[in-house]
Amino acid sequence: MTEPTNRLAGLKIDFGGGSPLGGISLVQTPDVALAAGGPATGTDAPERTETKVLIIGSGPAGLTAAIYAARANLEPIVLAGSAPGGQLMLTSEVENFPGFPDGIEGPELMGRIRAQAERFATVFVDQDVDRVDLSARPYRAWARGIEYRGETLIIATGASAIWLELESEQRLRGRGVSACATCDGFFFRDREIAVVGGGDSAMEEAAYLTRFASKVHLLHRRDGFRASKIMIDRIYGNPKIQVHTNTEVAEVLGDAKVTGLRLRDAQDGSERNLPLEGLFIAIGHRPNTGAFKTWLDTDEKGYLLPHEHTASRIPGVFIAGDVADHRYRQAVTAAGDGCRAAIDAERWLEETAATSQTGGLAATA
Ligand SMILES: Cc1cc2nc3c(=O)[nH]c(=O)nc-3n(C[C@H](O)[C@H](O)[C@H](O)COP(=O)(O)OP(=O)(O)OC[C@H]3O[C@@H](n4cnc5c(N)ncnc54)[C@H](O)[C@@H]3O)c2cc1C
Numbered sequence: 082m083t084e085p086t087n088r089l090a091g092l093k094i095d096f097g098g099g100s101p102l103g104g105i106s107l108v109q110t111p112d113v114a115l116a117a118g119g120p121a122t123g124t125d126a127p128e129r130t131e132t133k134v135l136i137i138g139s140g141p142a143g144l145t146a147a148i149y150a151a152r153a154n155l156e157p158i159v160l161a162g163s164a165p166g167g168q169l170m171l172t173s174e175v176e177n178f179p180g181f182p183d184g185i186e187g188p189e190l191m192g193r194i195r196a197q198a199e200r201f202a203t204v205f206v207d208q209d210v211d212r213v214d215l216s217a218r219p220y221r222a223w224a225r226g227i228e229y230r231g232e233t234l235i236i237a238t239g240a241s242a243i244w245l246e247l248e249s250e251q252r253l254r255g256r257g258v259s260a261c262a263t264c265d266g267f268f269f270r271d272r273e274i275a276v277v278g279g280g281d282s283a284m285e286e287a288a289y290l291t292r293f294a295s296k297v298h299l300l301h302r303r304d305g306f307r308a309s310k311i312m313i314d315r316i317y318g319n320p321k322i323q324v325h326t327n328t329e330v331a332e333v334l335g336d337a338k339v340t341g342l343r344l345r346d347a348q349d350g351s352e353r354n355l356p357l358e359g360l361f362i363a364i365g366h367r368p369n370t371g372a373f374k375t376w377l378d379t380d381e382k383g384y385l386l387p388h389e390h391t392a393s394r395i396p397g398v399f400i401a402g403d404v405a406d407h408r409y410r411q412a413v414t415a416a417g418d419g420c421r422a423a424i425d426a427e428r429w430l431e432e433t434a435a436t437s438q439t440g441g442l443a444a445t446a
Pocket of ligand 1: 137138141142160163165172177208260402410413415416
């Protein structure tokens, strides 16, 4: 298989197969030095640190915002994070992003979207933002001690799936282990699989996966479920789902791909093996809001809360993608949000420039 186009911080993806049943692994190339704040990629002395649109995050939301802002001559700076390209860098085949009838590998898709943003004069800094100051315009963000200033700010830092943190689970990610049923369920047609989790999302994913899988084992480490009663009833009434309570995953079995699970009884510690081909982890997502949550409103799950369209409660600060979305969590919805946020930022700049006499870069630019 040819190596995917990759302009993402020297990170290469080593694909062993074309679907989550095949395999991928992230390989750090020698020119990338790991350090706090992300890989050093030659952006330690960025060519610009001030912009009309400062974008934090470089998944589908941040990169699409960059394309729109750049094409509006707003010369965006993208603080792309230590995982440039976002979550799709961790998946192989993407079959539901419009425009690719034969599917496209996640890293290649992200490389292409980034190249499109670069074409229109976007500056990229592949580092994490560790703190922001949103008390006044221009809004300020710091990455590796360098201060960046934006008349507007678009936050597109995504959300990270919570994993079991087993060595075997991490090794087999993309080789039968997934955290996205909507994305990868299709690849498990007529296969026996398991879902781990005890909340509504785990129930929804298990029910959804019965459309493809021959059998779905729902594994939950406790006796009772956190999910709503209606979801629990639906799960127990589904002949394709077998529920295993008091059951933990001790190990994901398999070398090149998942071949089974070693399960542990949470009460008596006894272990048994369960042969199957896929494992979906549905124990939640953590929105990447660390630097912003003291400034912006969050919902009960910790996701950033837009107020009107993509606008946050702070004028000129906009929110896009999975960092505010625990419902859809798709590349195309995140990209759509990025577009909306950039258009909202552009309009806000225009309106502010028209009405403002003092303060902020908008008035002086
Ligand atoms: C295994 C897997 C497979 C998937 N497959 C599909 C699929 O087939 N189709 C589909 O539509 N969707 C798929 N998804 C979902 C899709 O990847 C997400 O919905 C989408 O990537 C969300 O985009 P985003 O831009 O909001 O955030 P993300 O993609 O999460 O990107 C967030 C960005 O923010 C950056 N960041 C985070 N914190 C900071 C910080 N402090 N400072 C600077 N930057 C920061 C990160 O480095 C990253 O670049 C999959 C997800 C997973 C996990």
